Structure formats: C-alpha cells, structure tokens
Amino acid sequence: MTADLATITGIDAPTGLLIGGQWSAGRAGTLPVIDPATEEPVTEVADASPEDALDAVAAAADALPGWAARPPRERAECLRRAYELMIGRSEQLARLMVVENGKALRDARGEIAYAAEFFRWYAEEAVRVDGSLSVAPSGANRIMVTRQPVGVSYLITPWNFPAAMATRKIGPALAAGCTVLLKPAAETPLTALAIAGLLAEAGVPDGVVNVLPTAKPGPMTHAVLADPRVRKLSFTGSTEVGRMLLKQAADYVTNCSMELGGNAPFVVLEDADIDAAVNGALLAKMRNGGEACTAANRFYVHEKVASEFSAGLASRLAALKVGPGLDEGVELGPLVNADTRDKVARLVDSATTAGAAVLTGGRAPDRVGYYYQPTVLDNVPAGAGMLAEEIFGPVAPIVRFTSEAEAIALANSTEYGLVSYVYSGDLRRALRIADALEAGMVGINRGVVSDPAAPFGGVKQSGLGREGAHDGLLEYTETKYIAVDW
Secondary structure, three states: OHHHHHHHHOOOOOOOEEEOOEEEOEOOEEEEEEEOOOOEEEEEEEOOOHHHHHHHHHHHHHHHHHHHHOOHHHHHHHHHHHHHHHHHOHHHHHHHHHHHHOOOHHHHHHHHHHHHHHHHHHHHHHHHOOOEEEEOOOOOOEEEEEEEEOOEEEEEOOOOOOOHHHHHHHHHHHHHOOOEEEEOOOOOHHHHHHHHHHHHHOOOOOOOEEEOOOOOHHHHHHHHHOOOOEEEEEEEOOHHHHHHHHHHHHOOOOEEEEEOOOOEEEEEOOOOOHHHHHHHHHHHHHHHHHOOOOOEEEEEEEOOOHHHHHHHHHHHHHOOOEOOOOOOOOOEOOOOOHHHHHHHHHHHHHHHHOOOEEEEOOOOOOOOOOOOOOEEEEOOOOOOHHHHOOOOOOEEEEEEEOOHHHHHHHHHOOOOOOEEEEEOOOHHHHHHHHHHOOOOEEEEOOOOOOOOOOOEOOOHHHEEOOEOHHHHHHOOEEEEEEEEOO
16 A cells, blocks of 8 residues: 555655654554545555654754754754745645545645745744843843743644645744654654654754654543653644643643634625635635634625625636646545534534525535535524534635624634635725734735745634744743843
C-alpha cells in the first residue's frame, strides 16, 4: 500500500512517530489512513501511546535550551528553507493531502501555498521578538521588558487543513525559540509527518519538532498536559473539545491558545452587488468543500434581493464538478468521513422538515465515497436547528431579513464569534455593521479573510488568543520584567 501511495502522490511520506529526530514505531501499534473517495485504507501510520508522548516531551525539553539560545537569524533561516522546500514539493504534498483528506486538488494546492507562507512569515518575524525600555514614573529605576520562549509546546491540529494548521502553529513556536509536540488528527497524519520531514531537512535540530499521530488522543493528551515540562497548549478544533482541554489545562495553569468552532454569518444587504455577493458566497461557503471553521454557515439576505441571490448561488453550486479530489477538473471532493457526511444529511433533512426549500442538491449521491451534493436551501426559518450548528459541508442555508437591525441581531444570535461576512455597496454602512458584529474577523465584500500576516481568531466561544501576524508569535512568548538602574 505504501508503494502505491508513493506512486500516486510522488512523495514517500514517513509513517512512523518522530521523536527526538528518530522515526519509530508506536507502542500502540498502527492506525489506518482512509481515502474518503474510496472508503479504503491507503496505508498505516504508527499509533502513539502516552508513553511515546512522554518520550517526546523529554526530547523536546532536552532540545529546548539549545534551540532557544540559537540566534534568531539562525532559527529564521531554518524556517525560510522549510518554506522553499514546501514550495518546491507543493504538488506532491497537495496530492498526499487529497488522498487522506478528500478535498479537491485545487483546494489542496491552495492550502499548501497558504501553509508554506506561515514558514516564510515567521522566518521574518523570528528576528522581531521585541521588548521595551522605559523609566519608572518615580524615576527610581528603568523598566526593562523582554520576551522569552514559553517552552515546550503541545500543538493539536484538525483534519480539515492538515498542512496550514500545522505550519500556523509550528512556525511561530519555532520562531520564538520553543520546541514542540505536534498531534495531528488521526484522519490526516501523513501531511503532518511529511512537513516534519521537510523541517528536519531544512536544518531544524533533533527534538525541536516531534510528531505523534494517535487513535486515542484523550489518554495521550492527559499525560502530556500533566507533565510540568509542557508549558503551552495550542488547539484548533471544536468548541466542545476545547472546553474539555481548558479544564485539563487549568489543573496545571498551562498557557493556552484556542481556535475553536465557528458559525459564520454571511450578510447580503439590499444595496449589495449581487453578482459579487454570489462570487464571494461561493468562496466563503465552498472553499475546502465547506469543511472550514471560517466557512459561511448562515446566509442572511435582504428580502428585496433574496430571490436573485438564491437563484444565482444555486446555479453556481449545481454546476460544480463533484468527484475524487485527484480527478482532473473536480471542484468538490468527498467529505472526510461517514460521520461528517451523515451529520450534514441530518441537518439538511431537519431544515427541509421545518419548511426550507431545496433549490439544488439536498442529498448524498448513491456512490462509493463520503460525498454530499452541493446544496442551497431557501426560506430557512430563522429558528431552524441547523443555524445553531457548524455544518462543515457544502450546504448554504438562506434566511431572509427585512432590516439592518434584524440582520445584525440574527448574525449575533450564536455562542460563536469567529468570522462574519458583509456585502454592501456602501462602505460606511458596511463598516458600521462590522463594528456591531460579534466576531474576531469580518470580511467586507470579500469571501476570504485568512492571511498569514493578519491576526486570526475569534471571540465568545470561538476561542482564545490569535494566530498569524505578530500576535501569533507573541502567543509563544512569556513577558519578563527586569528592574534595573544605572
């Protein structure tokens, strides 16, 4: 199976645990990697046990003093070389990602380019870990403030963006001088392992990056967080799991960053350019097949333009080519697993039972693979259950509104607050609404907001802290104040 995988992808991806610079078998055996397009295993990777994880903690702790003491420029050059290696092997990495994740190849190519940018961005930020110097108001001493690496960091990444979520955490951690344990999702370990191999090739010393796929993350995470050498937890995933991790981390007062669930509203006002809004909706909804925390989850469209917008979006989604992600021209691949597909089907059935009209799609096709048709639902009741959940699939539910105040109230009627989208022909109006929306990020007349140079994160139960930008670097530092006089 491994040979076939290498032939398909063009890359011989590692399948062992990476601990202290060595590829090794896991004490818990192996776990299969399933191709969502065929529902068949393509290879197996080592399955880490809690004992393996503690070995990795020891390796990261041993490597920490030397890596933290490296000149920032040297750390930066390692990240820069990793960026160049990722770009040079982008096609192979993209194909590897499609096999384990299912997304269309064009989405995978876009993700690799985006993921590599985090290495380039933090190669530049590594030399900008700044501090400050001021005079105490009393004049008695100087206030010197420095930034030091927080220490051994435990990084947990999801399956929907297996490359970008890894580099968005590894990049700033290494730039700040931290060492890391990366636990990729069990569904998508191959991309993370391949990236770790590139980092080693780029000159990152043994023990600085350790990778631990596992089929049983609970016991392993409990063991890692209970180790006093682990000083940082960075998690991307569901709010439900995030809450549990915060409770565990509280027992040890571990520094936490949480990028949790979303329920993004996409607001289309009556003065919007409808063609532009449809184009933006296609990006905000269908990027990564809807399996994104930033995906537009609820479409609130003014009643004056709702019919035009709904018809336009339905036409565009109905025309998408659905099939295995590696096939030429495919625009939408399968969902990652059967549970995800079944959840999407349940939410659509619930909405149609409540009175929503299916304009296109509305079912899983009768074929092998975890597919669901691109779907537009019109006239979804404002209280429909699907509007309270993260759909994580290619479904666009449209709710009609009559006033700006109503649209803002509907958009904010969620426990989540990651990202919102607003389309309007009046920039002043759009900015006013952006201020009123309870979200960490807002896209105005844009269907994509993510950028390595921008602070990514949410409010309310969408998370704590920020990734990307300079803010993401500071998440991996501790502030030290030194009182000095001369």
